[in-house]
Amino acid sequence: MTPQLARYFERWTAKVNKALDHYLPKENVAPQSVHKAMRYSIFAGGKRLRPVLVIAGSEICGLSGSKVLPTACALEMIHTYSLIHDDLPAMDDDDLRRGKPTSHKVFGEAIAILTGDALLTYAFHLIAKNSKMVNSAGLIPQVVETVAQGAGFAGMVGGQVVDIEMGEGKWFRHPRKKQIEILNAIHRGKTAALIKSSLLAGAYLASARPREVKRLERYAEGIGLAFQIADDILDITGDKKLLGKKGSDQANRKLTYPAIYGLEESKRKARSLVAHAKAELNSFGSKSQVLSELADYIIARSN
């Protein structure tokens, strides 16, 4: 990460964390268990990539990031809810997340399910609340729509479902061409969709012009897919303790980029996606620096 990007993250994650603390229900208010569980997972040490994307999407289109903090928090809540539900025994059955016990390990399965539900619901509440801080309340439906699309059956949930449908090596049965199709559906859904929604939510709140939205959309699709490829690579090469979770994809014979393309070709694909993504930013001039450096950072993690 360049020093400038690091400073941007530092500045905005501090503000996002403060806003999250402000918006989340207090731990000592009933019903306490769900409020505690919401805070436990939200403050378990995420990178705040999605909130920063909301902010960067807004700023590249000319609106200060401080005007989109409720929506930035909303995207972090949606990301967090998805991790809580993914970790459940009926799903990936993970005991650890970022080196800490997962929500259901601490609060029990029922509360973990409800905590995910509460975070997802509250996310839309916060997007609605954002209406008072922007130019027009009429911008909100577009934001809700793009976020719901990225998070729902055509996005994140859909990717997770394909992943489950193809679990336990079921993708082995398909020919290579179909495997690639499935792989892209999973990756677009599970990660890229919400990354795109984050960036576009910020852009819409800044009253972005359709041409700007189109470019940011293509940029986000590129870095979103590159991000997931980098995750696949890290799962094989990374320090598992450092990641704080089991390096389990390979063991479970999960469909990943390295499994289909091999390690070197996967890295090449990620680099190419990032180069194309950065090219989409040209017309934004000097305002594009943050997103440009962010694109590089996304694959630097896995190099």
Add this chain to the structure above:
Amino acid sequence: MTPQLARYFERWTAKVNKALDHYLPKENVAPQSVHKAMRYSIFAGGKRLRPVLVIAGSEICGLSGSKVLPTACALEMIHTYSLIHDDLPAMDDDDLRRGKPTSHKVFGEAIAILTGDALLTYAFHLIAKNSKMVNSAGLIPQVVETVAQGAGFAGMVGGQVVDIEMGEGKWFRHPRKKQIEILNAIHRGKTAALIKSSLLAGAYLASARPREVKRLERYAEGIGLAFQIADDILDITGDKKLLGKKGSDQANRKLTYPAIYGLEESKRKARSLVAHAKAELNSFGSKSQVLSELADYIIARSN
């Protein structure tokens, strides 16, 4: 149910069902399992009370119900998601719902969790879509907010959490006054909150005046609580086969109105709530007939 109210339900449930079929993803589109599961639970035979409340809330404030169908569908999706998650093994562990196998029994736990998530997410998408059919897109944030509040940690999810926190007879330990407090928190949350959100969502879409909103809010709080009391009563007195679920609350020593107040006093309370709710409708004149008859119907079920 009066013949007139029955006709109102018949007419609008037909339209709501058609709209649900239109908006829900098709079963033959990938990923099929979640699309099938969404449709399975949505079309499992609900009464469509919440959609009809959205419509009635809109119509009593002067806007045709046909203009709020996306939001009406949204509220049914939220209701259905909550049933799917409530039935999960980690929660109430129910095998049957309305006489049919529950979602996780048919599709497995992982898909059932994700199907609930997908329905909840799509609900907000549909509310956003409703912006094109009403006077101003600027009305939508208020609708999203009231629905998220009714469904989230301060509403439905919160009620469910208190219910779990007080499960297995834990409420026995508290003094009677505290028991009543807990009971009301559960009932307000689990049922009344979303009933209120449904009615108010319709009212907001119809650009209701603040005074109208206040009255409908009080009406909805009354019938919402009466509805849950009636459910408690039915759980003891009703034909269990007819209800299609286990008459299990008593067996689990769950906190219910009859458990605290006895059967007769519970019935009296429900009747009193309904009478007060109906009084709130006076100023709406002849347009109030549907909601007035609906209030009577809600307790007639349990008499």
